[in-house]
Amino acid sequence: MVDEMKGKGRPRRGDERRVPPPLDEAKLRDLALHYAARFSTTRLKLLRYLGRKLKERGWAGAQPADVDALADRLAELGYVNDAAFAAMKSRAMAARGLGQRRVTEALAAAGVAADDRGEAPDEQAALATALAFARRKRLGPFAKAASDDPASRQKAFAAMLRAGHAMAVTRAILAARSIEEAEMLLGSD
Structure with a gap:
């Protein structure tokens, strides 16, 4: 009875799937x-x-x-071109603030060979990417309100690690008490 109500017993347009050859x-x-x-x-x-x-x-x-x-x-x-794909994908992911480990995993999942992945960024570039991620996600010194709550610090720490940033870089950024202190990390070497 329900089928008859929809279209007088005929299938509705689009209900029949055409099987491609x-x-x-x-x-x-x-x-x-x-x-x-x-x-x-x-x-x-x-x-x-x-x-x-x-x-x-x-x-x-x-x-x-x-x-x-x-x-x-x-x-x-x-x-x-796997190498061109790797370069494009690496730049795009770094611009989003994702770390080298996350980029490497994505390229490996896409089937890019290790020699086509390009060079790993230097320490300063990795730090700049991590700072961009923390700024974008408002973590650590970039948070709206400073918090010494261990749960929120742990949550920020986990977010940075999931984004593929190194543990030392994550600790340094989240230990900074101000934006200026975090940005000074780029100048130190």
Whole structure:
């Protein structure tokens, strides 16, 4: 009775899902090119995407799909570049105030090899990134109201560590009693 009330017994528009046809070599290549053109990606992320599409739609080719060769070809043409992806992602994450450990984990999850990840930032750059994070999240000396509450200090400490900052840097920033004292850490070396 309920189905009849919705549309006089007929399925509503959009209720029927159209099943896309299985992929062949040309369609798989088109999907790979579209994905690489739309997103900055790594070789591993492209392989995961193509694997997911093959699982969803199936394969209609005579030979098994060679997604590795397709990903290699796109990398050879420069459409997929792990080192460029790593540099872009590192800059973006550092701008958000995330530490080197968090950046390294994200790049590893994206499938970027260790030699493509670039150099670790120096101590001053790591400190500047941590200060930017503390300022943005209003932690330690950047908090609206200074607090000696151990629970709030522990919460701030945990937030800095989750963001990927080193323990020594986190302790130094949270030990600062004023913004000026925290910013003086950048000058000391």
